[in-house]
Amino acid sequence: MVTNHKIVQFPMGQTVLTRGVNDLIAEDAAFAKLVTESLVRHATGDWGDLSEEDKEENDLSLKEGLRLLSAYETEGLPKIWIITEADRSVTTVLFPEEY
Template sequence: MNQRMRLKPLFHPGRLLITPTTLASLRANGIPVISVALRHVTGDWGIVSGEDREQNDISINVGLRLLSIYRLPDGEKVWVITEWDRSQTTIQLADDTPVRHAPARQAGVRNWRPLPSLPGNSQWPC
């Protein structure tokens, strides 16, 4: 019995951004960027604490910031953060220097790239 699973997004991620180091790390681990984004928007919060998981579930309905954390095969952690107003979702390594989230027209965003379209739908263990 072959059944296709249909993933239902729980929220709109807004503009998708990724750091260059995160993109390189995902590629080195063979993880398609789109699979990270899909896990996040469908409510797979990864390895966040139980408290953060509950907060995310509440935040979907009341409009607060959302956080997912995924462990890559090489042990690095990837954070996925969606802003409270759903204007943007940032994918970054836990070790990346935090950058103030700002509209794209401001200079601080130059280190961020829009999420590329990559083929693939693989999952990886977390």
């Protein structure tokens, strides 16, 4: 599958949102756009606003079939995390404080 001319790197399974993320999506179009764009970035192996060490760990986790974590921030909007489980059955969008 190709998304925005980038190749999806792994199956994301079912996408779920925490209540907090879901509620803010319903209220804020800019936040909804951030979540949508971040899911595409996550699926294509763009790990977002992580340290280089954490990005390298994700690259290894992608090859080894381990859990993947991305973080995305946009000025004026809350930071989100996206976590795909090791078995690729579920991808969760959440606020860091909801972890």
